Amino acid sequence: MRDDPSVGEKRSGRPTMNDVAAAAGVALKTVSRVVNNEPGVNPATAERVRAAIDRLGYRRNDSARTLRRGRTASIGLVIEDVADPFYSGLSRAVEDVALRHEHFVFTGSSGEDPARERDLVLAFCARRVDGLIIVPAGTDHGYLAPEFDAGIKAVFADRPPGAGCGADTVLCDNAGGSRTGVAHLIAHGHRRIGFLADSPAIFTAIERLRGYREALAAAGLPYDEGLVRMGPPDQERVHAGIERLLALPDPPTALFTGNGRTTVATLRVLAAISARCSIDHGLVRHGLGLHGHGRLAGLALVGFDDFELADLLGITIVAQDPSRLGRTAAEMLFRRLSGHTGPGLRLELPTRLIERGSGETPPPTR
């Protein structure tokens, strides 16, 4: 008689519907009705049940609910890295749409590793998420076949799925954006334009390279492989790449950078070079921007992706909208979840050139 559990509300852990029912003197099902706001419960009874709920600190176990109903009201989101502003913007948009549909979001970062992408996706499937939004790191999505058979819905964002997978896909107009940006530099008189982008294993990098080539071709300019440097956008690699370009016998007068991280890394390199060569000496500076003469080691620059402070720095960019990408993908997913059928769609979102100075300087006159 020292510690009789029957005295307390419950032997262990959390109170269940059964406990509430006992406390309120009603049947389990009545509690269920009250908890789920189902109609047809006597207001007085409902009140009694609610009182018991409050007293016991009862909270419905959504795991059990999920098991019974077959839907988890959650979705899985696999991206490359939440800490990258592009993906965190996308995440936020997905989260907002999900919340509006009363779903929760599991998020996982693949770090560009196809195996980790696969593990995350399958783990989310084991959790029986209702749907998936995937920014794929890999190019083979055969592993999803059993999941699709079982009825899971998936939308691919930013990059398409591997061959043979007809899932909905939202991309941005990578080639078109790149073409516009490069054409812009050409229109300002540049003939030798360096192209720095992510590794060619990445879909967006390849597409942007394609746009670069198309812009050159449209202007009747030759494609020179020596002006192209692709690889992971870490500071050292970008630095080496730019040094190589500038050491060419006929160096570029402008650069096109293929994503936000590469652009930022490039700025650091060019700043260092400018400082070293004292190119700026004696020049007047206007505000904080980089536009005007002799900035950026004398190179014109257009970058793919907008980034914080690009406006202040006066960097001309080709903007895509990560949050629109996320929103669109999430909306496509929820349309599928609410029963929409039909063949997989492939959407392409537009990009927008924003002129801020760095892309509007002419090549040096000789």
Place this chain on the structure above:
Amino acid sequence: MRDDPSVGEKRSGRPTMNDVAAAAGVALKTVSRVVNNEPGVNPATAERVRAAIDRLGYRRNDSARTLRRGRTASIGLVIEDVADPFYSGLSRAVEDVALRHEHFVFTGSSGEDPARERDLVLAFCARRVDGLIIVPAGTDHGYLAPEFDAGIKAVFADRPPGAGCGADTVLCDNAGGSRTGVAHLIAHGHRRIGFLADSPAIFTAIERLRGYREALAAAGLPYDEGLVRMGPPDQERVHAGIERLLALPDPPTALFTGNGRTTVATLRVLAAISARCSIDHGLVRHGLGLHGHGRLAGLALVGFDDFELADLLGITIVAQDPSRLGRTAAEMLFRRLSGHTGPGLRLELPTRLIERGSGETPPPTR
């Protein structure tokens, strides 16, 4: 005999352990043993089971597993906004630690709304997450009491919980960091220092204000409320605040900004003012940085929080480490989840002053 379901593998949805058992000609429990790598299964039997698993495309239902075992192997993370680089850095760190412990992360953004924080937390609890990491928007956490009673573990990060809640907490040394930054400006000769920070409803803003006051007091300088502007860090508000400060009869010669977003907004304002007043005319500019004379509308600047490109812009800052904050919080949580007991801890992480030029300019000599 047209569409006999017994011919296919399953009547509807996904195959279950039962289906696998039937297909392999063993009992349910044997499948369970194989799936969970439990010892004591005949290798040949195990092989037969694995074949059936592959054939049917079986994947364990973790919802059911969770219900039975009582632990969900997932944690909930509530932050202010994933799209803010500070919180996305924190998120990534939490995710990495969770993954190492084989847990998944539900993420939700509260948007500084206490009601939404509460809803998110309770929804995560309904999902029976094993633990929570919370960056609180509100100051009353009484709503967590039943959850704590039920055994849930929570760690608060970046800001402490409301009174009466003894949960583990990881903060950064807000007051100390602020004190150091302001003292740095004082050491460079400034006597009138403007303080711009987030709304006083936010813990970190209050603490940083305290540090500001302490630094002034330590130097024997008076505290002038007219130099302090607090509120949400949107561009317009910050703009108005700075205009007011500069319109004072005795305007500040330096600014201390209380978080990353405020610092960035401040840079935009100062750039606009510099351009308008042509303060820069005739000055030589070195690299991309802002250090040197006459930058930033003639004001010295130190900001709390590091941010992308602050190095390039030459902005002196008091850095905290969001990913260390996240990592520490997650590790504290998993320590609790693995049975560690004892009173709630309160950790304070150090900050670091990084000198980059904007904080080392003396006040104008008159």
Place this chain on the structure above:
DNA sequence: TTGAAAGCGCTAACAG
């Protein structure tokens, strides 16, 4: 080494 039975907490289906 294998299996049968019970039950996690809830909702669906069907009475009263």
Place this chain on the structure above:
DNA sequence: CTGTTAGCGCTTTCAA
């Protein structure tokens, strides 16, 4: 309006 029964897919006993 309220209650009873069955069972979601799995793990946990316990027995063979």
